[in-house]
Amino acid sequence: MKITAFNGSPRAEQSTTNIIVQKFLEGAKLAGAEVDNVFLINKNINHCTGCFSCWFKTPGQCVFNDDMKELLEKYMSSDIICFATPVYSWNMTAALKNFVDRLIPLRHPVTTKNDGHYDMELRVKFPEAIVISNCGFPGVKNFETIKEVFKSCNPALEIYRNCGTLLRTRDPEIKTVVDEYLEYVKKAGFELVTSNQVSDNTKCKLQMEISSPEEYVKMMNI
Known part of the structure; x- marks a missing residue:
């Protein structure tokens, strides 16, 4: 099994989103999967111009000769792909959205209908998809837009982490909770590869609270 993560964070390797992605891929690799972690901000990806040449003039091939050719190959050769992004203005980052827009050569200009x-x-x-998203605010409301956006790809797993800045905490007490959380992220990667699904218990643990909203806001405002 091959799993490829496409990380849309502008901070790439240094992002808190990547802390989650790395732990998930660690678990998947431990289970025997081949894993790849792609940082989109480091790639040369032009914006889709909506010319539709990839549908009518050169079916399946974009007019731009950039890094998307390589990335499309990675995408299609994967069994599972991961859309990873921090929350920027209620949605995915521009880097990930640009990548998603450029997936258009993988479709035909034929309209389909599924459940309305x-x-x-x-x-x-298409490969099976999972979503990993990280937010610097407490609560779950900030993920509502991203959940709606990715609903159409019917994700096999969604990991939404609020209070994300605490993933880099130096507070010993909070770090104990963070380490426990990340072990469940690792377990999710392992389970998805070995069982093709993640247990309900692990999914529940992926939503564990690292800090109460009140305490987190207090820390943010200092």
Whole structure:
């Protein structure tokens, strides 16, 4: 099994989102999966211009000769892909959105309908998707937009981490909780590879509270 994470954080390797991604991939690798962690901000990806050449003039091939050619190959050769992003203005980052827009050559200009949702027909079978998102605010409301955006790809697993800045905490008490949380992220990666699903108990633990909203806001405002 091959799992590729496409990380949309502008901070790349230094991002708190990457702390979660790395732990998930660690668990997947321990279970025998081949893993890859791609930092989109370091790639040369032009913006889609909506010319539709990849549908009508050169089916399946974009007019831009940039890093997306390599990334599309990584995408399609994977069994599972991970969309990873911090929350920026209620949504995914521009880097990840730009990447997602450039997936258009993988579709045909033929309209399909599924449960009232209209889309374009797939040129090839897409890999299974998971979502990892990190937010610097407490609570779950800030993930509502991202959840709606990725609903159409029917994710096999969604990991939404609030109070994200605490993933780098130096407070011994909080770090104990963070370490416990990250072990469950690792376990999720392991379970997904070995069982093709994540247990309900692990999913529940992925939502564990690192800090109460009140205490977190107090720390933020100091």
